[in-house]
Amino acid sequence: xxxxxxxxxxxxxxxxxxxxxxxxxxxxxxxxxxxxxxxxxxxxxxxxxxxxxxxxxxxxxxxxxxxxxxxxxxxxxxxxxxxxxxxxxxxxxxxxxxxxxxxxxxxxxxxxxxxxxxxxxxxxxxxxxxxxxxxxxxxxxxxxxxxxxxxxxxxxxxxxxxxxxxxxxxxxxxxxxxxxx
Amino acid sequence: xxxxxxxxxxxxxxxxxxxxxxxxxxxxxxxxxxxxxxxxxxxxxxxxxxxxxxxxxxxxxxxxxxxxxxxxxxxxxxxxxxxxxxxxxxxxxxxxxxxxxxxxxxxxxxxxxxxxxxxxxxxxxxxxxxxxxxxxxxxxxxxxxxxxxxxxxxxxxxxxxxxxxxxxxxxxxxxxxxxxxxxxxxxxxxxxxxxxxxxxxxxxxxxxxxxxxxxxxxxxxxxxxxxxxxxxxxxx
Numbered sequence: 001x002x003x004x005x006x007x008x009x010x011x012x013x014x015x016x017x018x019x020x021x022x023x024x025x026x027x028x029x030x031x032x033x034x035x036x037x038x039x040x041x042x043x044x045x046x047x048x049x050x051x052x053x054x055x056x057x058x059x060x061x062x063x064x065x066x067x068x069x070x071x072x073x074x075x076x077x078x079x080x081x082x083x084x085x086x087x088x089x090x091x092x093x094x095x096x097x098x099x100x101x102x103x104x105x106x107x108x109x110x111x112x113x114x115x116x117x118x119x120x121x122x123x124x125x126x127x128x129x130x131x132x133x134x135x136x137x138x139x140x141x142x143x144x145x146x147x148x149x150x151x152x153x154x155x156x157x158x159x160x161x162x163x164x165x166x167x168x169x170x171x172x173x174x175x176x177x178x179x180x181x
Numbered sequence: 182x183x184x185x186x187x188x189x190x191x192x193x194x195x196x197x198x199x200x201x202x203x204x205x206x207x208x209x210x211x212x213x214x215x216x217x218x219x220x221x222x223x224x225x226x227x228x229x230x231x232x233x234x235x236x237x238x239x240x241x242x243x244x245x246x247x248x249x250x251x252x253x254x255x256x257x258x259x260x261x262x263x264x265x266x267x268x269x270x271x272x273x274x275x276x277x278x279x280x281x282x283x284x285x286x287x288x289x290x291x292x293x294x295x296x297x298x299x300x301x302x303x304x305x306x307x308x309x310x311x312x313x314x315x316x317x318x319x320x321x322x323x324x325x326x327x328x329x330x331x332x333x334x335x336x337x338x339x340x341x342x343x344x345x346x347x348x349x350x351x352x353x354x355x356x357x358x359x360x361x362x363x364x365x366x367x368x369x370x371x372x373x374x375x376x377x378x379x380x381x382x383x384x385x386x387x388x389x390x391x392x393x394x395x396x397x398x399x400x401x402x403x404x405x406x407x408x409x410x411x412x413x414x415x416x417x
Contacts, residue, residue: 026370050397106302
């Protein structure tokens, strides 16, 4: 930012040319909607080549309408891919809880559990199993956070199959996004 | 051209912290909240009118003691006089904060509850009447389950401030909003085209991906950019 180089300028222009492909593209908020929150989360383990930190990615739907999405580099280096997945799950859970609060302000009481879709079998096992052992000690905070939400009954984690359409939103699938929604 | 405007503006950069202003923080509504708001309105099939406040920042009440030098050309009999401000003016550092304090007091006076999730969302649940307002500086979008309620609310706000009714929601926070019977469609076509034309790429070939994979931009050894200003403007 302080000392931008020629390469940065060209990279920025590429983003603008990407916009040009379809400037009128937008999102659709449908009225045929059950107002249930669905979160989809994924992580790109060690996705940053310079720091080897992982990327978190999520998208949240209210019924069929996309309302919140984000890709962000995690703060710490994860040695396990499950650890990166777990952190991403914790971040998505935070956002889901916030959205539930916002909905209740709007007098929409979300009584059924929210769904959190995740593509890592390991992560799902950890989230269901409240017993922690040595290998998961270092992700304890995120682990307890997600487990608590699951055990309170407001969130249900679900496994989503690899190569599902929604994965194009999540970090590591950008280059080959030839999937149409 | 619709009309000409003239406005008295303060040099906020000459204000001294702790004397002319204390708190200046004023945040704005989140885009996510707006999408949740509209999805709920679509699902419940409620109308979403939009309103705007004329000269919003002039409504705020000033807590601090601020003096203003008379503007050039203003004739006074005794020289060396200054103005003491009672209300806020455009350009003051605390103007947005004063305005939001005034507006939220007015809304709470109408039995609205400020949401804890987003302070710019105000809701009222009174029996089976439900009314929500989302505020973005001087723009308000409203939704409700009953049209008499909204007329009463509009009348109340017009007493408090000088309001302008913008009719059905079409443009909010830079997002174009189109509504059909079944859905809302949100896009930023105009905003995107403005960016493209600003860098003169209207005729360029569109790119398929926004960024190359495995780039190492942080380690780039290419020459330093000469035109810093347009780069910074483009990335915001």
